[in-house]
Amino acid sequence: MSSLYQQVAEEIAQRIATGMYVPGERLPGVRGHAQNRKVSVATAVAAYQVLVDAGYIEARPRSGFYVRARQPIQAIEAEPAAIANPPRLVTGQAMAMALIKAANDPAIVQLGAAVPDPAFLPTQAIGRALARVVRTRRAETAGYMMPPGAPELRRQIARRMSETGGAVSADDIVITTGCQEALSLALRAVTVPGDVVAVESPAFYGLLHVMESLGLEALEIPAHPREGLALDALAFALDRWPVKACVVSPNFSNPLGCRMPDENKRALVRLLGKHRIPLIEDDVYGDLGFAPQRPSTCKGLAPHADILYCSSFSKTLAPGLRIGWIAATGERRERIEYLKYVTSIASPTVPQLAVADLLGTGRYERYLREVRGRYASAVARMSDAVMKSFPEETRISQPQGGFVLWLELPEGTDSFALARRALCKGVSIAPGPLFSASGKFGNFIRLSSARVWDARMERALVELAKLI
Ligand SMILES: Cc1ncc(COP(=O)(O)O)c(C=O)c1O
Structure with a gap:
């Protein structure tokens, strides 16, 4: 489990991710926060520093800490709801096995399988x-x-x-x-x-x-x-x-x-x-x-x-x-x-x-209280990175829980081909048609954000953006 200042940072990140603190809002002062949360001032300072480094908040001289504006999100839109295709036998799911096997390979940046990195687990x-x-x-x-x-x-x-x-x-x-x-x-x-x-x-x-x-x-x-x-x-x-x-x-x-x-x-x-x-x-x-x-x-x-x-x-x-x-x-x-x-x-x-x-x-229960905030911030961080580096037409889900993101890529993108090429570059993603019995979602992918954010992960997203 993470240390106290990280827990405090995750709690604040969760409030930002869920909209309790909105962009531009001033956070409580460090001393006030320390008092409310019953932690030392040093812990509150360290927590705020984590949030500054992660891009959630910014320090304004002689004024305090403010929530930074997030990348504007282009949300996925609803399909016409009244249409239901006839039932069909589920076939062609064999391709998923390549993805599942990739989940065992430590050399691959695992954005495909919805499996939390051990760093998130107790x-x-x-x-x-x-x-x-x-x-x-x-x-x-x-x-x-x-x-x-x-x-x-x-x-x-x-x-x-x-x-x-x-x-x-x-x-x-x-x-x-x-x-x-x-x-x-x-x-x-x-x-x-x-x-x-x-x-x-x-x-x-x-x-x-x-x-x-x-x-x-x-x-x-x-x-x-x-x-x-x-x-x-x-x-x-x-x-x-x-x-x-x-x-x-x-x-x-x-x-x-x-x-x-x-x-x-x-x-x-x-x-x-x-x-x-x-x-x-x-x-x-x-x-x-x-x-x-x-x-x-x-x-x-x-x-x-x-x-x-x-x-x-x-x-x-x-x-x-x-x-x-x-x-x-x-x-x-x-x-x-x-x-x-x-x-x-x-x-x-x-x-x-x-x-x-x-x-x-x-x-x-204690672990859940902590990890929910960590997932909220991991999801927010990954969606920011996607909105920053992926093509402009990309649309993205706005999860209210869990740790996966569903992305609609520009029309014509072949997500199977993308997944194969990404795997050659050491990145696994889950192509959209796997999530349908009828091969829908050809230009969609799913990314898991339950990974420690590091330079490898950042490079993987940039690499994906280039491949798209
Ligand atoms: C929605 C959903 N149901 C079930 C499972 C399977 O869970 P388990 O690993 O416990 O078998 C998963 C795993 O990814 C899942 O995402």
Whole structure:
């Protein structure tokens, strides 16, 4: 975790990124800030210096510190929402494997995969929890932790979920190997090959991979860049096609980073309920909003609706732990437990116990408070750099959480060709068509900003701008 002055700087950067402090506004004086935040003046000075160096604020002689103007953002515009293309089998996702393999190569500047750099993760706390578990619970760690998974982990997850909206019982939770497995089990629980599944467009490509492997057809529903899934387009599509499930990320979807307003979440649940279609809710980014209040979930707003809630600790604690879960009730939960068992018997025991241990210490909440600000500033910084160096016609998403940016490049740009050429130059990016079952978004790319900002990263963005 970062030191105190960095934490203070991140908090202020978060306020700037979320508009609490606006360009041109004077920040509280160093002494005043130190007093309010209960830190030493030296810490406040160091924090302000970090923000000056990062370009967030400027010192005006004999006047104080002021928020600097950001690069004006050209925001991505909404697609016409009422149009939904017919469902189609998901194919052609093999290209994504090159990108996924590039994520293992330390020589490549990783802007492609949405995997946080370890510098953003609480690796020390995780290491301590792993060591504690192995030391104190040796016999247990050698055995299977059969589905539904470690009781203390399920209890901790249920407690957190209840605090953030929905009253969920530990008995309704099944531990999975990451959110990807959760999505796969959820889809298998409610569909058979050939079924039609409604997805957001653009959608997380891992979901499309799972659907390809299960022989499912994707019905792409446009997503609004700020409000998420277009409900009128979904309503139009549900009247025309035999949809068997709907997968949505209402909080900080990947790649748009947008958040559905609560009234839209409620309307989504009502609409699906009317058609008796289960909702698979992917909330993997839900803890990473830039605003202080954790957003609600569909599961929390409608605890008795037919919702299979999927999430994991991959974006917050560490993807390598591979700990995710599904919250579902009744027959759905029983089916998922069975599918989990036939797929991999159980998820590894040590990470399950270590995550339960870490959640029990309260460190997770403290870490989240800090890292949300860091992601807000990383996203703001990368969008500034993109607006400064990319062609003028570039349009960019304005995420409200998470750490990815979705970019619309000048018309005619071939983002696959761009990704190949960028990889030759040591930079990975995610080309837009990966996020669509029908190859849409040919001139879009997704960039991950969860990297330490350094000269290599700056050079990578300049290199990309040149290639475009
Ligand atoms: C929206 C979304 N869902 C699910 C996943 C998969 O998460 P996990 O690594 O926990 O399997 C990801 C990972 O990128 C994601 O972005």
